[in-house]
Amino acid sequence: MRQILLYLENLEKRERYILIGGLYAVIIIVGLFFTALPTYEKIQQTERKITKEMENYRQLMEAVSVYLSVKGSVRKKEISLSQIEKIATATGVKDRIILLKPYQDAGVEVSLEEVNWSSLVSFLKRVKQENYTLVSFSMEKPKEKPVVKARLVITE
Known part of the structure; x- marks a missing residue:
């Protein structure tokens, strides 16, 4: 630990700013990676679920249209x-x-x-x-x- 402090004290002001800026950049990138990646995966999972549900809905609508066409052709007589x-x-x-x-x-x-x-x-x-x-x-x-x-x- 002492060697690190000694090394940092020997750096020039410009080099310290570059090192601190690089550390901040690494922290920000790593932070974004760990927060954005799970969010991105959840978005992808939600999009897959929506696509699947849309396909199920389309199939349901096809079944309803077939049912209605069959029901219309086999319609019971109106009672009077x-x-x-x-x-x-x-x-x-x-x-x-x-x-x-x-x-x-x-x-x-x-x-x-x-x-x-x-x-x-x-x-x-x-x-x-x-x-x-x-x-x-x-x-x-x-x-x-x-x-x-x-x-x-x-x-x-």
Whole structure:
């Protein structure tokens, strides 16, 4: 340590400034290297993640467009009161309908009274054949009668 101090004292003023400036430059370069390099690596990693996510998003959009094109071509029929009435007429339960009204945005509510089992089953089968969905179904069987009372909600 003593030799270093002796060496520094023997240097001229200009040489000391050059040495101190060089030390500062080395400290700054090393400091930047250790702080900027990890930051640069994190930026590169983030850019890779963004690129990967953009590719995943592009693939998702392709899948959505394929789904929408298939869904549009296999679109279910729009449900209407007249279509349910046609099904009821065909299955013989039209005269048992006591309520036929639109249900919320995309459905039909049907209430049947004193309908026999076979007619109700054929009505439900026909609804399924027409690719409609039965959302709600409730049924009551009066005591000692061979008929039932049913409430159905049918949607597309």
